Amino acid sequence: METLTPIQSPSIPNLPLFFLMFLIIYLIAYFIIFPNWSPKFRPEASSCAISLAHGTPALFLASRAIFSDPNRGFASINTNSQNSVLDYSIAYFLMDLCHYLIFYPSDLLFIGHHLATLFVFVTCRYVVFHGGYAILILLVLAEVTSFCQNTWTLASARRGDSRVAKRVYDFLSPPFYAFYSVVRGLAGPMFMYEMSKFYWSGAADDVIPRWVWVSWVIVVVMAISVSILWISNLWVEFYRERTGTILTKKVS
Template structure:
């Protein structure tokens, strides 16, 4: 695997793979869906294709490397995983720039995430342990979240999708809340303590890790706000259903 990572230009290969998945989704899997939902569903499919494999790849890249520090040098396989994620975010941000250019929040999120991955992979060559751990925390909910998103997109015109959405919402919200609301902030706190001590300044320039901390903290905060709004919406829906039954 180390030889493969060094000899093959993996970023173009990964990007081509995600582009192919997107095209297959749009022109094949979701060809009978409404145009706007079809676009969203195609984005979801490449997200699923990235998310769960990224969790396994990142986990393997971490556990097979003896040095697991916030400033440790990247291994070839860790760089490979970073390129896998860079390719996905490039593909998805192009999708949003073309079809949903007004979605500034999502585009900004993807560009900021790309900045973190690209600087870790191509500029400082250190810190992959921290970035890949965050990737695991971010993508471990991917399959559940994208299934929920697809169900939500079709819930108004498909009874089974609405039923799946209602069944999946509470466990998905709980899982997401634990990962993004507890595990994520705790790990980011540990990163902050290490980086602000100056222990990484010799290998990761201060402006780089400060930028990472800003991007990551903002992303965590937005995730917590997003899931909080979903919890409130679910509460209003369930409360409304109870009141309707009592009439």
């Protein structure tokens, strides 16, 4: 019986190339696209720019890499296309981590989130060479809301001084919250359950050490929990804003 060996490239040009690309996009956003934004929102807007450059492309690239693999499964070996998508995402999170370390070093939640996510991607890509299918499905679930979230974030940042931004924010908030809630509150936990059940069965222990997949499960469960808490707080704030608006109209 032929033994499968990890698919590896003789060199690793993708990661530094992708990182350079995200760095250039960030600098263009910071110095050219958003030069007139206040110092409070300018870095966040630049972060949204690289997130937009990562999110939707990663969604389609990951989907293509997943479905082009006839042997896909929770313990399947990574294909070259899956490794390329992992490199793409590693480069983005490294760039965004630099952004947080420079502009928001006290934001330990996001810094911790990025470090944990990088741990999952890096171990999958460069340590065990397996599990790309599972990690990229999680990436798809994370990035399917990316475009809406970044648009909403940019509108939220400028809603106080721009009528257009305020209208976009008000229009986008309900559908974005609903979409995000379904993906992170329903689809994510359902897939995570199937993934955890497979790994707990021991079926992947020969190719993915237990400490690795246990770490993956912990990181993803924590990320989903934080996402659910975040969107829950937004729903509460949305309800208060709408209730306050209705009461104000009645009083006036």
